[in-house]
Amino acid sequence: MDARTDPRPAPGSRPTVVVLTADGVEPPTTLDEIRGLADVRECTAETLADALPGAEILLVWDIFSDALAAAWHAADSLRWVHVAAAGVDKLLFDELRDSDVLVTNARGVFDGPIAEYVLACVMAHDKRFHETEALQRAGVWRHRETTRVAGRRALVVGTGGIGRATARLLRAVGLDVAGAGRRPRDDDEDFGRVLDSARLVDHLGDVDHLVMVAPLTEATRGMLGPAELAALPDGAHVVNVGRGQLVDQDALAREIAAGRLSAHLDVLVVEPLPEGDPLWTLDGAHISPHMSGDVVGWRDTLSAQFRDHLRTWLAGGEPGPSVDKSRGYVSG
Amino acid sequence: MDARTDPRPAPGSRPTVVVLTADGVEPPTTLDEIRGLADVRECTAETLADALPGAEILLVWDIFSDALAAAWHAADSLRWVHVAAAGVDKLLFDELRDSDVLVTNARGVFDGPIAEYVLACVMAHDKRFHETEALQRAGVWRHRETTRVAGRRALVVGTGGIGRATARLLRAVGLDVAGAGRRPRDDDEDFGRVLDSARLVDHLGDVDHLVMVAPLTEATRGMLGPAELAALPDGAHVVNVGRGQLVDQDALAREIAAGRLSAHLDVLVVEPLPEGDPLWTLDGAHISPHMSGDVVGWRDTLSAQFRDHLRTWLAGGEPGPSVDKSRGYVSG
Structure with a gap:
């Protein structure tokens, strides 16, 4: 009817x-x-x-x-x-x-909560918290140098409310932020520059933190594929708080296994992440159970x-x- | 001579x-x-x-x-x-x-680098990153609620350059920040309120994140003692990027062991932290080897x-x- x-x-x-x-x-x-x-x-x-x-x-x-x-x-x-x-x-x-x-x-x-979660991922990555925790578990005291966050380059893929809140928060702590969306422009009030998400591969060569927060549609499914991942510089950090299917998860796992990229993944192609998936145990893969926006209350x-x-x-x-x-x- | x-x-x-x-x-x-x-x-x-x-x-x-x-x-x-x-x-x-x-x-x-490190500690705590990582290691997918960071209350003990940079950065992401120092006032440009550090115990009852960044002097040695720690509310989070001797470390370890407080400690009374110290293994104790300000370069x-x-x-x-x-x- x-x-x-x-x-x-x-x-x-x-x-x-x-x-x-x-x-x-x-x-x-x-x-x-x-x-x-x-x-x-x-x-x-x-x-x-x-x-x-x-x-x-x-x-x-x-x-x-x-x-x-x-x-x-x-x-x-x-x-x-x-x-x-x-x-x-x-x-x-x-x-x-x-x-x-x-x-x-x-x-x-979810705008504010997820923006905060992304910031937490960025800070944990640049300040090497995961490595520090592993060293603590191993009983090892080893001084290392961390990365200054101010001035790092973040690309936020997705220009809706969550992406905007994320851009504002990352900018507030001094990151150099751009967005990627359907409509490229240079004067966005939150992003400044919005790059063409249909040509993502052209815009990844200088990205330190790539934040995936786009909705899952036929246009965005698999948008971060092997070619895009390969275009990221060594040491780049992927944060996915959108949908698992935005990313070619197997290709990402290979890049992480190779030590070239690391990632915080709050969303996965299949949730819960299946037992035995390499992302459970790879050093540079930090998974969380689809909770980035779920603050108390x-x-x-x-x-x-x-x-x-x-x-x-x-x-x-x-x-x-x-x-x-x-x-x-x-x-x- | x-x-x-x-x-x-x-x-x-x-x-x-x-x-x-x-x-x-x-x-x-x-x-x-x-x-x-x-x-x-x-x-x-x-x-x-x-x-x-x-x-x-x-x-x-x-x-x-x-x-x-x-x-x-x-x-x-x-x-x-x-x-x-x-x-x-x-x-x-x-x-x-x-x-x-x-x-x-x-x-x-060190002002900017240490401010960023403190922010990383605050974000990791409120977004429960350490627990999430422990669950990942255990192969457990368990959704949990996190804490909205905006609106949380931080008290920064120490009003020098590092404390000021920390206050500005925490404020930039929405925390409600006050300082504690030698000269109480209500109109500080970075802190707004500066509370009397000589009466710290009176100002701790509503603190979510207590950041120790004071210099070590005869006036500040042991300033966070058993009484001050007891005055903190359940679930409060201590970040020490100043000097280990600012804190009664044994008393803090007891509060952490009791599950009442947790801490990120980048400085310790004895460095390296001696083998066998309970802080190496307590769930709520996150230690790092005096590196908070040491960014690349x-x-x-x-x-x-x-x-x-x-x-x-x-x-x-x-x-x-x-x-x-x-x-x-x-x-x-």
């Missing part, structure tokens, strides 16, 4: 919100408030198709779920999907893209954001900014 | 510079330039007394040396001692304090600084600012 043919309920009427969650995931902390505003149906991937008929709103609280595609036939009244995450790559599919259903994401919530912030969006919706407004479904992200 | 009774050589005459070094320490990279300006005598602690007679200038290049006190009887012409380090606690002794001999240090060289910077000071001296000026020998640091 096509959501476009459904009449929008009269303003002030009480909508139905389906909350797609999963076993072991804590519910939104504002759920009681949401129940005060709407009829709530909680479901999991298995029961989504039963919950959707008649519902106008879907809150994708299990952020890694791709269950909507399979249950789309039951979305007979759906007008708005909110994903409590920055990336919407798991959610999108052709029928949703072609529909009039509004898609919103957790825009803004993050679920409260996400819960409050959806509640606020719902109030806007009930008042006849449009919660937003919305995701450009053809591009796969909120475009400025 | 008393240096005060020595006539100052005529301007333009060629002075003698004694360079106190040690086996295994690389010489100043500007040594050839220095030889162009002065007669140079290289020596070690063992030969210092033989090198000093007739020399006006001593460059303490082996920065951990306390050899001058024992060789003081031979310093018959000494007018200026430059220590290629920030801290002069190893150098000072009563006869030097009471003399007219000018003492200068490596003021400025640091010896070049120190070498150039002394060469420039020597030129100033030869031109009849005073290299400076000088160390206040009664206080034990350069006072603003």
Whole structure:
């Protein structure tokens, strides 16, 4: 059934919100408030198709779920999907893209936290914390020289809210920052220079810290491939807080094994990273379990954001900014 | 012999510079330039007394040396001692304090590098990098929440150049920073509030990151003792980039062992940290071998600084600012 043919309920009427969650995931902390505003149906991937008929709103609280595609036939009244995450790559599919259903994401919530996480990666790399910790474990006292961070060159691939916050924070501590995005320019207020992400390989020869924070789309999948990795100078440091699939992970692992590059990877192609993957044990590979944005209170912030969006919706407004479904992200 | 009774050589005459070094320490990279300006005598602690007679200038290049006190009887012409380090606690002794001999240090060289190192410690702590690395080594994928750094409270104990650079950098990333020093005030340009370091124990109850960067003097020795450590809130983080003796290290180790505090310690009471010391293996103790300021090129910077000071001296000026020998640091 096509959501476009459904009449929008009269303003002030009480909508139905389906909350797609999963076993072991804590519910939104504002759920009681949401129940005060709407009829709530909680479901999991298995029961989504039963919950959707008649519902106008879907809150994708299990952020890694791709269950909507399979249950789309039951979305007979759906007008708005909110994903409590920055990336919407798991959610999108052709029928949703072609529909009039509004898609919103957790825009803004993760900007500051992920920027801080990237800074932590940069500082740990340049101050050689991982090596220092290994020496401590080995009981070895060995003075070494570290790198001055001010003046180092960072390229932030991805010019959305998270990339912008990252650029501002890295600049604040003195790094020389540029961005890479779809639209090259020289006068961006956060980046200064934005380089053409479609020609990334041309812009990597002098990069000390390469920060991947682009959304995963057909245009960005595998954008950091063997040629791009080879173009990075010896000793360069890759930070991936976007999506694992932005990077050719096997090629990166080879560069790390060769001692040429090192990386902090908060996202991986397959999560959890499979047992036995070389990235678990390579000296220059520092993996973390998709947690860069998840500061204490993050679920409260996400819960409050959806509640606020719902109030806007009930008042006849449009919660937003919305995701450009053809591009796969909120475009400025 | 008393240096005060020595006539100052005529301007333009060629002075003698004694360079106190040690086996295994690389010489100043500007040594050839220095030889162009002065007669140079290289020596070690063992030969210092033989090198000093007739020399006006001593460059303490082996920065951990306390050899001058024992060789003081031979310093018959000494007018200026430059220590290629920030801290002069190893150098000072009563006869030097009471003399007219000018003492200068490596003021400025370490400000930015050590500020960055402190920021790296703060970020690694709040983003739980050490735990993440331990989980990686154990092959465990475990999502955890981290701490938002913006808004966290840092107290920087020590208001010299390094403390100021640290305060500015921590503020730049959003921390709420105060200083502690000898002269309390509310309008410091770098710190805003400067609390009374003599009453440190009264100011610790809300501190997330306590940064020790004070010079070691009789007033600061042991200033972070059992009472001060007990006044810190659970989960507080101590960063020591000053001197090990600022802190009651055994008391700190007990707090870390109890899981109440954690610390990054770049300086220790005895360096290298003795084998078997609990700080080598405690989970919350992160030690490093006195390297926080030593960025690539640091010896070049120190070498150039002394060469420039020597030129100033030869031109009849005073290299400076000088160390206040009664206080034990350069006072603003």
